[in-house]
Amino acid sequence: MNQNREDLEARIAAFIDGELPPDEAARLEVYLANTDQTLADQVIGMISDKYAVRHLPKVSAPEDLSGRIMEAVERTSLLHEVENLTPPKKPWWQTRSALAAGLLLILSGFTYVVIQSTVRDENGFHNFVEGRNGAKEQIARDPGGGELLGEKDTRKGSIASGDLLDSESRDGLAAKPGGAEPKLKSEAGKHAGVASKGDNLMGGESHGAELAQLREEVALNEQVLRSQAVVQEPVEKALKNGFAPASTPQVALENVKAAPTKFVSGTPVLINLVARDDGDPQRLRSFLQEMIRRDDAAATRQVALGNQLTLNNALQQNAGSYGVQRSARRAQNPQEQGKQIAQNSGGALAANALDYNLYNGANKDFERQYASNTTASASINDNSGSGARGGDQKALEAQTGANASGGSGNKQGSLQNEGDFSRNNTTNTLNPYRIILRADQLAQVTTNFEVYSITRGPSAYVIDNFTTRNSTARRDRYEGNSGANADGKGKIIDAPAPGTSAKGEQARAEADKESEKIAREQLEGTRKKALDTATTAPVTVAPQALASAPATAPLNKVSPAAEDVAHAAKEQWVEVIILMDAPAVPAANTSMQERGK
Amino acid sequence: MPTDAPEPFSMQDHQTLAQLRRGNHAAIEQLVQRYQDRLFSTVFRLVGHPDDAADLVQETFVKAIQNISRFEGKSSLYTWLFRIAVNLSISHRRAAVYRQTFTLDGDATKEENASVNQQAASLRRELSQTTEPDPAETAEQHLEHERIIAALARLDPDFRAVIVLRDIEDCDYEKIAAILEIPVGTVKSRLFRARAALRELLTRQPRQANGTAGNHTVD
Numbered sequence: 001m002n003q004n005r006e007d008l009e010a011r012i013a014a015f016i017d018g019e020l021p022p023d024e025a026a027r028l029e030v031y032l033a034n035t036d037q038t039l040a041d042q043v044i045g046m047i048s049d050k051y052a053v054r055h056l057p058k059v060s061a062p063e064d065l066s067g068r069i070m071e072a073v074e075r076t077s078l079l080h081e082v083e084n085l086t087p088p089k090k091p092w093w094q095t096r097s098a099l100a101a102g103l104l105l106i107l108s109g110f111t112y113v114v115i116q117s118t119v120r121d122e123n124g125f126h127n128f129v130e131g132r133n134g135a136k137e138q139i140a141r142d143p144g145g146g147e148l149l150g151e152k153d154t155r156k157g158s159i160a161s162g163d164l165l166d167s168e169s170r171d172g173l174a175a176k177p178g179g180a181e182p183k184l185k186s187e188a189g190k191h192a193g194v195a196s197k198g199d200n201l202m203g204g205e206s207h208g209a210e211l212a213q214l215r216e217e218v219a220l221n222e223q224v225l226r227s228q229a230v231v232q233e234p235v236e237k238a239l240k241n242g243f244a245p246a247s248t249p250q251v252a253l254e255n256v257k258a259a260p261t262k263f264v265s266g267t268p269v270l271i272n273l274v275a276r277d278d279g280d281p282q283r284l285r286s287f288l289q290e291m292i293r294r295d296d297a298a299a300t301r302q303v304a305l306g307n308q309l310t311l312n313n314a315l316q317q318n319a320g321s322y323g324v325q326r327s328a329r330r331a332q333n334p335q336e337q338g339k340q341i342a343q344n345s346g347g348a349l350a351a352n353a354l355d356y357n358l359y360n361g362a363n364k365d366f367e368r369q370y371a372s373n374t375t376a377s378a379s380i381n382d383n384s385g386s387g388a389r390g391g392d393q394k395a396l397e398a399q400t401g402a403n404a405s406g407g408s409g410n411k412q413g414s415l416q417n418e419g420d421f422s423r424n425n426t427t428n429t430l431n432p433y434r435i436i437l438r439a440d441q442l443a444q445v446t447t448n449f450e451v452y453s454i455t456r457g458p459s460a461y462v463i464d465n466f467t468t469r470n471s472t473a474r475r476d477r478y479e480g481n482s483g484a485n486a487d488g489k490g491k492i493i494d495a496p497a498p499g500t501s502a503k504g505e506q507a508r509a510e511a512d513k514e515s516e517k518i519a520r521e522q523l524e525g526t527r528k529k530a531l532d533t534a535t536t537a538p539v540t541v542a543p544q545a546l547a548s549a550p551a552t553a554p555l556n557k558v559s560p561a562a563e564d565v566a567h568a569a570k571e572q573w574v575e576v577i578i579l580m581d582a583p584a585v586p587a588a589n590t591s592m593q594e595r596g597k
Numbered sequence: 598m599p600t601d602a603p604e605p606f607s608m609q610d611h612q613t614l615a616q617l618r619r620g621n622h623a624a625i626e627q628l629v630q631r632y633q634d635r636l637f638s639t640v641f642r643l644v645g646h647p648d649d650a651a652d653l654v655q656e657t658f659v660k661a662i663q664n665i666s667r668f669e670g671k672s673s674l675y676t677w678l679f680r681i682a683v684n685l686s687i688s689h690r691r692a693a694v695y696r697q698t699f700t701l702d703g704d705a706t707k708e709e710n711a712s713v714n715q716q717a718a719s720l721r722r723e724l725s726q727t728t729e730p731d732p733a734e735t736a737e738q739h740l741e742h743e744r745i746i747a748a749l750a751r752l753d754p755d756f757r758a759v760i761v762l763r764d765i766e767d768c769d770y771e772k773i774a775a776i777l778e779i780p781v782g783t784v785k786s787r788l789f790r791a792r793a794a795l796r797e798l799l800t801r802q803p804r805q806a807n808g809t810a811g812n813h814t815v816d
Contacts, residue, residue: 010785016792017763019770046792049799052745053764061637065651069629069658076659077620
């Protein structure tokens with residue numbers, strides 16, 4: 001019955017809403033009219049009410065409702081976060097249980113110590129103490145090792161050389177009871193050979209020469225470790241002068257990722273660091289200078305250790321100093337001088353220069369020249385090869401005199417002249433600052449400085465040995481440059497805009513004139529070699545410089561590509577130049593460095 | 598005002614839901630802008646007071662954002678919001694009965710409150726006439742609306758909900774069933790009973806009444 005009633009109500013509701021099929025609606029109408037007139041009247045009233053309700057006036061939400069809702073949502077979400085952050089209060093029994101467990105643990109440990117000390121063999125214990133003290137005395141008497149061994153102390157277990165061991169190793173040896181056989185730290189991989197030598201010495205046999213060599217190696221190794229420590233120091237230390245670390249710029253990372261082969265560790269890469277408009281260029285520059293200074297100090301130590309790699313970074317302050325500085329290099333080798341001048345004939349000397357010198361062989365001297373440079377320009381002068389770097393420093397006085405001065409054996413690797421650094425990047429209001437970075441240095445910048453970007457011109461690519469962009473056509477276009485610098489070590493070709501350095505212009509012109517003849521002769525001799533090596537040698541071309549280079553440039557027999565000219569005219573991009581094959585760090589030193597870790 | 602037929606979970610809902618789950622502020626704002634008017638209208642008809650309606654709509658969105666992770670997507674976002682809003686309104690309405698508050702839209706259920714409610718009704722009419730100077734021919738219609746609103750206010754919350762959803766919001770049975778979480782058959786039978794109760798209230802509260810009529814709450 002109830003079910004029938006509910007069905008009837010449902011059908012009446014559907015009938016009022018017009019949801020009932022027509023035939024069923026008709027049957028319901030007949031049913032209502034014939035059986036229950038009251039219900040029929042009620043249904044009619046319901047239909048009337050339905051339309052009355054439907055036509056009630058619309059109601060609009062208050063204007064500030066959305067604002068109120070958003071505020072409430074934010075407030076609630078914040079409260080929710082705070083609740084999540086608040087640690088739940090632990091029940092009292094959990095806290096007491098933890099305290100009880102801690103007390104039990106302490107009591108157990110104390111009991112164990114008491115029992116162990118009670119049952120310990122006294123003789124053994126005394127031997128242990130005696131051996132330990134003896135070892136300590138030996139260390140105190142002979143911190144340098146060497147002389148005392150074999151003669152004054154023939155007891156097994158004495159320490160061969162304090163220099164060979166770090167503090168942990170000494171402790172380890174000293175702790176050996178009963179004159180145990182000393183062992184050098186096994187983890188010091190590079191010390192494996194050293195350790196074996198030390199063992200021989202400890203047997204009481206004296207090897208003066210070998211010992212001296214060993215000590216020298218140890219001393220060098222320690223210097224390497226110290227230099228490594230300098231390099232690996234957290235950047236925060238370098239940034240103590242007010243440099244706040246910041247997030248990594250996406251642009252820099254993408255550039256690095258896009259060209260991983262160009263940022264191989266140990267490969268010097270010249271890039272342009274341009275502070276953004278909202279950045280502080282002075283801080284960026286200071287940061288870079290500080291970083292270079294530290295790395296340079298580390299490299300200096302490596303030179304002193306006999307490494308074949310020396311980094312020499314110099315920031316020149318004055319425009320004229322660039323030419324003077326460079327001419328000193330040229331003076332050592334007139335022929336190479338001619339080549340370089342020939343290369344530079346299409347452009348002017350840079351306002352300032354940053355020297356990057358790679359010395360080979362026995363070249364151990366180095367120089368560092370720093371200068372604050374408000375106009376911020378740099379250049380690269382890469383000298384690689386072997387031979388003594390003689391060079392009369394007086395030759396620095398004059399460009400032309402430098403051409404005639406002597407010196408030999410200094411093989412010029414490549415040379416890149418800087419363009420006019422008064423050019424501004426159009427996207428930045430700051431003067432571009434040029435500097436040389438390695439991959440690890442680049443990483444320091446990208447992870448610690450936010451005002452940073454790497455700009456690259458439309459066709460000024462860093463073309464390394466592996467890129468395919470160094471096409472034959474491009475090589476042919478710049479064959480003059482390639483030939484002038486071909487030495488198999490690397491190519492950096494850049495013909496900067498002329499007339500940008502008033503001081504060096506006259507001297508450069510004279511130098512060009514005098515050296516052109518020599519350069520041409522050398523060029524012919526090296527052209528074939530240049531063509532052979534250009535396909536694999538890294539070549540970087542600065543289209544803007546080419547665009548502005550004089551058509552009568554004696555050796556740059558190329559015309560700038562149309563797209564390069566267009567780009568140069570459209571935007572004052574700055575060159576991205578360089579790739580050199582830096583001499584690898586000798587394996588021996590590398591292993592020593594690893595040992596220090 | 599009348600709205601849609603059952604809204605399936607659309608692609609737009611998918612996108613909005615994904616953004617909401619990520620805490621996207623813009624998505625929340627978009628959701629509020631899209632549904633606040635419809636929700637307010639419904640809730641206002643359910644609770645009968647604009648301030649209460651605004652508070653309930655606000656609470657609806659807050660609850661929705663808080664529990665967005667529990668939303669399974671079986672219905673549309675709109676239906677889900679409506680369900681929250683209607684449930685809040687019904688609960689609010691039931692609680693209001695116990696609070697025995699007197700508002701301009703309040704019930705006149707007790708003898709001792711009759712005079713208060715009479716004054717309130719008079720004030721309400723005066724205000725409405727002051728703020729909305731209706732022409733003479735619309736005055737009668739206005740009073741009729743008042744009569745229906747008053748009758749709706751006296752309905753049981755469950756009855757009121759089905760009438761508002763069906764006759765004002767024009768929801769179909771399935772959507773009402775989804776919102777109220779009851780079977781469709783129950784929706785129909787409850788709708789019949791609600792309409793019958795409303796009919797009775799309107800019958801006892803004759804036209805041209807001054808708001809003092811009827812103290813009937815139909816259960």
